[in-house]
Amino acid sequence: MNPFEQAEVLLQEIEEQVLTNAQDAEAFRIKYIGSKGLLKDLFAAMKDIPNERKKEFGQLVNELKQRAESKVNEAKISSAKASTKKSFEDLSAPGVPYVVGTRHPINIVKNEMVEIFKRLGFVVEDGPEIEDDWHNFTALNLPENHPARDMQDTFYIDFNANRLLRTHTSSAQIRVMEKQKPPIRIITPGRVYRNETISARAHCTFHQVEGLYIDKNVSFADLKQTLYYFAKEMFGSDNIRMRPSYFPFTEPSAEIDISCFICNQTGCSVCKHSGWVEIGGCGMVDPAVLENVGIDSEEYTGFAFGMGIERITMLKYGINDIRLFFENDMRFLQQFS
């Protein structure tokens, strides 16, 4: 076969090939127009063609090359189209609903509390959940063997290594006062742990927001006004009362009660039929605590409070079982979207 005949045969062959997918197209490309393909031999044959026919031969081989190239391109385009089609089979089908998560009610209320206290100039601070005896107890005026330690059943991680799960966010007060000089105006929201029997009213893990204000001439009146402002902003009513109480780290101390919004003070299980629900404790920081962290108690005074976020959330939303917060039941959580 002379090169003209070879070219004719190849052209025929190329026209007859059916390329159904991308692999076929690639094999075809390598065979005919690849760097070692059959067309290469034809181009090489050019040198043996008599001069007067070189032009004719050149055109023939070029046509062959163009045909082969366009066949490869067509095959690649149609196989790409076919694979796109597969992933969007029915463009008119209704969409799959996209489930949007919701914030946990504890987080919603925590954020709200933070916003309220921020408006009064409090800044957010943080402390570790794994604490030592000094920050959780001793510095807060609860030395070893102090009977008030029994008020909070503690989870010890390692008693001898002095590691425990904090029983209250008051430990964060100590950490802040150790590193910062007055004036101090902070809140520390966070999780706390107590070895309590789980019931509708109590859980072994819950959340508190601790507040601390240390400056010159801070008085009990400042504390009261702060709590009134909080209650008004949070519940739309400042119907709270303060009952004299005892905490080792405050003197005087009080318990903060808010009127029961669940039964409107007619009596229910949440308020133990008293019409009032305790939401936290508060008081004037005991001078001994200030001295423990190197703050001059002659020069500075301060107030502190600690409130349970679960309790406040239950009141705000009329939830009657604290365990609901920890079960992650979607039917419960989605009500807060």
Ligand code: DAH
């Ligand atoms: N730490 C107390 C508790 O968990 C609550 C508390 C009471 C915090 C009085 C305070 C405070 O800052 O002044 O029971």
